[in-house]
Amino acid sequence: MKPMIVLLALAFTTGGAFAATEKKEPSEAQQAQQEKMKACNAEAGEKALKGDERKQFMSTCLGAKPAKATQQEKMKACNGEAGSKQLKGDERKKFMSECLKASPA
Known part of the structure; x- marks a missing residue:
């Protein structure tokens, strides 16, 4: 009986914590990085790059400073x-x- 009470108490205390957490919206910097990743990925796909060639392109593309x-x-x-x-x-x-x-x- 005691283990059941402990489990119920644990469920109520942790359940409230999970319910209180909200999904955070990405920051502007994170959104910009996501957009950059999409654009670089699309460009690599258009160029049909694969393997090491794709990795090198993505590294260069993602490292480029925006205008x-x-x-x-x-x-x-x-x-x-x-x-x-x-x-x-x-x-x-x-x-x-x-x-x-x-x-x-």
């Missing part, structure tokens, strides 16, 4: 993020200022 974003592209990205966060007024101005400064130029 610098233009001010307009940064503004669009920050504006979209501010909209998704439903920021208004001073909060939005502050967010936009920080976002534009933080974005790589």
Whole structure:
């Protein structure tokens, strides 16, 4: 009987912990890396690369630095993020200022 009580207590304590965890959305950097991986993978597929040749191409492709974003592209990205966060007024101005400064130029 005692093992049953212990198992039930354990189930209730761990069950709550699992229910409380939420799936986190990937960060912007993670999303960018995922997009880069998709693009490189697609390009390697188009070139029908295999084996060591594919590994070398993927390494080079994934290591390439992205082109610098233009001010307009940064503004669009920050504006979209501010909209998704439903920021208004001073909060939005502050967010936009920080976002534009933080974005790589």
